[in-house]
Amino acid sequence: MARNFFTLMRSSAPGATAAAEPDRATAPPPPPNVKQDDAGGGVHLDPTLAAVRHEITEAVDMALQLRNVSAFYGTFQAIDRMTMPIPQNRVTALIGPSGCGKSTLLRCFNRMNDLIPGARMEGEIEFEGRNLLDPNIDAVEVRRRIGMVFQKPNPFPKSIYENVAFGARINGYSGDMDRLVEDALRRAALWDEVKDELDKSGLALSGGQQQRLCIARAIAVQPEIILMDEPASALDPVATLKIEDLMRELAEHYTIVVVTHNMQQAGRVSDYTAFLLAGEERVGRLVEFGPTQEIFTNPLDQRTEDYITGRYG
Amino acid sequence: MSAAAPSAQLSAFAPRVRIRRGASVAFMVAALLAIAISMIMLGALIVEIAVDGAARLFTDGGAVDREARGGGIISDLPTPAGMGWMTWAVPVAILFPFVGPRLVNALVPGLPRLAERAMGFIVVAPAAIFVHILYVRFESAYFVEYAKAVGIDGASGNIFQVLGEASGFQIVRLLLAGILVPLAIFAAGWFWSHRMRKPSLIIPAIMIAGWVVYLFMDPWFLSSFPSRKPAEAGIFSAVTGTLYMMVITAAVAFPLGVGAAIYLEEYARRNWFSRMIQVNISNLAGVPSIIYGLLGLQVFVRVLEFERSVLAGACTMALLVMPIIIVSAQEALRTVPPSMREAAYAVGATRWQVIRFHVLPYAFGGMLTGNILAMSRAIGETAPLIAIGALTFIAFLADSPTDDFTVLPIQIFNWVARPQSGFHEIAASAIIVLMVILLLMNAAAIIMRQRTRTDW
Ligand SMILES: Nc1ncnc2c1ncn2[C@@H]1O[C@H](COP(=O)(O)OP(=O)(O)OP(=O)(O)O)[C@@H](O)[C@H]1O
Ligand SMILES: [Mg+2]
Numbered sequence: 001m002a003r004n005f006f007t008l009m010r011s012s013a014p015g016a017t018a019a020a021e022p023d024r025a026t027a028p029p030p031p032p033n034v035k036q037d038d039a040g041g042g043v044h045l046d047p048t049l050a051a052v053r054h055e056i057t058e059a060v061d062m063a064l065q066l067r068n069v070s071a072f073y074g075t076f077q078a079i080d081r082m083t084m085p086i087p088q089n090r091v092t093a094l095i096g097p098s099g100c101g102k103s104t105l106l107r108c109f110n111r112m113n114d115l116i117p118g119a120r121m122e123g124e125i126e127f128e129g130r131n132l133l134d135p136n137i138d139a140v141e142v143r144r145r146i147g148m149v150f151q152k153p154n155p156f157p158k159s160i161y162e163n164v165a166f167g168a169r170i171n172g173y174s175g176d177m178d179r180l181v182e183d184a185l186r187r188a189a190l191w192d193e194v195k196d197e198l199d200k201s202g203l204a205l206s207g208g209q210q211q212r213l214c215i216a217r218a219i220a221v222q223p224e225i226i227l228m229d230e231p232a233s234a235l236d237p238v239a240t241l242k243i244e245d246l247m248r249e250l251a252e253h254y255t256i257v258v259v260t261h262n263m264q265q266a267g268r269v270s271d272y273t274a275f276l277l278a279g280e281e282r283v284g285r286l287v288e289f290g291p292t293q294e295i296f297t298n299p300l301d302q303r304t305e306d307y308i309t310g311r312y313g
Numbered sequence: 314m315s316a317a318a319p320s321a322q323l324s325a326f327a328p329r330v331r332i333r334r335g336a337s338v339a340f341m342v343a344a345l346l347a348i349a350i351s352m353i354m355l356g357a358l359i360v361e362i363a364v365d366g367a368a369r370l371f372t373d374g375g376a377v378d379r380e381a382r383g384g385g386i387i388s389d390l391p392t393p394a395g396m397g398w399m400t401w402a403v404p405v406a407i408l409f410p411f412v413g414p415r416l417v418n419a420l421v422p423g424l425p426r427l428a429e430r431a432m433g434f435i436v437v438a439p440a441a442i443f444v445h446i447l448y449v450r451f452e453s454a455y456f457v458e459y460a461k462a463v464g465i466d467g468a469s470g471n472i473f474q475v476l477g478e479a480s481g482f483q484i485v486r487l488l489l490a491g492i493l494v495p496l497a498i499f500a501a502g503w504f505w506s507h508r509m510r511k512p513s514l515i516i517p518a519i520m521i522a523g524w525v526v527y528l529f530m531d532p533w534f535l536s537s538f539p540s541r542k543p544a545e546a547g548i549f550s551a552v553t554g555t556l557y558m559m560v561i562t563a564a565v566a567f568p569l570g571v572g573a574a575i576y577l578e579e580y581a582r583r584n585w586f587s588r589m590i591q592v593n594i595s596n597l598a599g600v601p602s603i604i605y606g607l608l609g610l611q612v613f614v615r616v617l618e619f620e621r622s623v624l625a626g627a628c629t630m631a632l633l634v635m636p637i638i639i640v641s642a643q644e645a646l647r648t649v650p651p652s653m654r655e656a657a658y659a660v661g662a663t664r665w666q667v668i669r670f671h672v673l674p675y676a677f678g679g680m681l682t683g684n685i686l687a688m689s690r691a692i693g694e695t696a697p698l699i700a701i702g703a704l705t706f707i708a709f710l711a712d713s714p715t716d717d718f719t720v721l722p723i724q725i726f727n728w729v730a731r732p733q734s735g736f737h738e739i740a741a742s743a744i745i746v747l748m749v750i751l752l753l754m755n756a757a758a759i760i761m762r763q764r765t766r767t768d769w
Contacts, residue, residue: 112655117582117583140661140663141661143658144661147659150652150655150659154650154655156653156656157653157675166657166660166670167660167661167662170660170661170663170666171660176423214656217660220660221660221661
């Protein structure tokens with residue numbers, strides 16, 4: 001089953017060590033000149049797909065498994081055949097220069113791209129044994145289970161209470177709404193600041209508070225995965241730190257995928273990192289994926305190293 | 314609360330089955346009950362005003378002269394239509410948003426808010442009905458006298474007897490009034506529950522102010538039919554004709570226009586077809602109003618055989634203002650930022666839920682503003698109504714939507730065109746009335762726009 005232990009073999013970089021895994025023994029090693037994708041039979045000779053995928057050494061389930069995911073806006077291809085896992089109850093960071101398709105990829109995970117006229121996705125994102133990109137899958141249900149926090153805080157112009165309660169309410173939650181709201185706000189580390197004024201408009205909060213309100217709103221529908229697109233980019237350092245602490249805490253219960261331009265942030269909060277890059281034709285591709293530790297201390301692709309050390313665009 | 318509690322609570326939410334969407338049964342029942350109660354109150358209202366309407370109808374086309382009415386002194390007039398419902402609408406409007414939900418919350422804590430509000434209505438209704446009964450008691454003695462004076466046979470104060478004489482359109486008219494009042498009450502409650510205290514107080518304030526104005530103003534000019542003698546002529550049929558027409562116009566044009574705007578903005582694919590519709594709507598807004606009159610003459614008066622009626626006039630006016638309503642509603646919808654829609658989608662809302670709970674509420678103020686402005690255009694339009702043949706001398710109240718009618722601008726036009734200076738004077742009075750109505754509508758639009766604006 002897809003949610004079992006994953007073994008990802010680094011396929012292109014020389015000198016990598018492949019740990020012996022039980023089921024690896026049965027599979028023949030791929031020929032050194034052919035890039036083997038783990039998409040089952042997907043053998044590519046296309047050198048651009050030679051993403052470096054570090055080995056995942058810890059025992060971890062996979063929340064999502066991407067296989068050859070491509071996304072198009074009309075005729076423009078924004079990302080090209082990305083293959084990687086998203087480990088469960090971990091923070092995965094998507095990094096890369098502007099325009100490399102980080103947001104696009106993130107918006108594939110909860111089918112947000114469906115809302116853009118002309119947007120189209122190909123490939124497979126496996127989630128609990130089903131392909132999220134399958135047109136027969138109800139995108140509304142996907143979005144309930146895979147929540148999202150946006151770059152710019154966007155609370156509803158309603159009370160703080162209503163902001164948090166809305167998602168649960170439309171999804172038919174019939175339990176104690178006050179408790180749910182309180183719990184979500186507590187988890188988002190906002191409760192103490194707003195508990196006396198839940199009737200205040202969400203727009204009357206500070207930017208950092210608004211962003212935590214948005215996180216509470218996402219939590220209140222009890223998703224399994226929370227997607228965050230540069231959640232701290234509009235915030236000051238103190239608020240940023242709060243959000244980062246929050247991400248670490250949330251990772252105990254949720255799978256988190258976060259887009260960030262801040263290398264320190266990626267290093268601080270994430271367990272895994274994916275480095276994306278768009279070439280001349282502006283098509284985003286996965287360059288390197290692996291444990292954050294590895295990516296930051298021992299990047300195997302020159303471009304990753306350049307980007308992380310700040311030498312890249 | 315302990316640190317462990319939140320997770321226990323959240324896991325109560327956990328069953329990952331597809332959860333039923335929509336209103337709970339309890340809420341439906343509460344809402345139905347509230348509707349039933351308000352229908353009963355509405356019934357009382359209908360009877361109340363039907364009595365007035367019938368009484369007025371039986372005064373032989375307004376032939377009761379000023380002497381017979383005691384020189385137009387307010388206390389000698391028949392129970393003014395509309396005063397009756399104010400006696401219960403005012404307490405309801407005041408009590409409902411303040412007291413109702415809180416009372417319900419105290420009695421049965423933990424209900425959903427909407428149910429709380431609906432039940433609050435039920436709780437407050439008896440108080441209102443009590444006030445109403447007091448009022449009827451107070452008035453009925455006088456009513457019997459009046460009914461005798463104007464010749465309703467065997468008038469005994471039994472208002473149901475008189476109701477039998479009321480016509481179909483009167484009932485429709487009263488129903489409309491009955492719908493507007495609960496709507497006003499609901500609006501008051503809605504503003505209140507959305508922490509917009511001032512608007513929620515303005516609505517009852519307007520009701521009280523209207524009542525006071527009615528008490529102190531000499532209503533003779535407003536409540537008399539046109540006459541050959543300027544001194545006896547009034548604008549009763551013109552004002553009521555205008556109001557009937559506006560209500561029907563708004564009732565036709567607003568839902569259609571807003572629906573069209575929602576379709577164009579939220580549902581239609583951006584293709585040549587929707588672009589064509591869009592361009593043509595903009596073009597229609599620029600078509601001279603007389604053309605609409607001719608269209609109305611052919612379509613409503615002749616083909617659909619509405620005759621020269623209120624209905625034909627209102628439908629024509631609805632066509633005339635529809636482009637304005639659609640364009641302004643589209644603009645209102647466009648002011649809702651995409652990030653709001655995305656935020657709602659991201660917590661698992663369906664497209665309809667996004668529209669219903671976010672886009673429409675945020676855009677509603679703008680839509681209402683556009684609608685009022687469209688109505689204030691329609692209220693002054695004369696040409697299309699002359700084209701469809703609205704009359705100028707109407708000495709009775711429209712009895713059904715297919716009756717002849719007149720409106721203020723036509724009445725003014727008619728009086729101005731006469732040689733006697735007396736008519737010029739009352740034309741001026743009528744113009745003042747028209748201007749006051751227009752200014753009130755525009756003021757309402759401005760206030761609405763200020764109040765409902767959201768700074769994103
Ligand atoms: N709605 C859209 N329609 C057409 N093209 C789009 C759309 N959104 C993004 N793109 C294009 O897709 C590519 C990837 O965009 P994306 O927003 O995913 O980049 P990003 O990595 O998130 O960049 P940034 O770091 O600046 O947010 C870009 O070339 C962009 O121009
Ligand atoms: Mg982005």
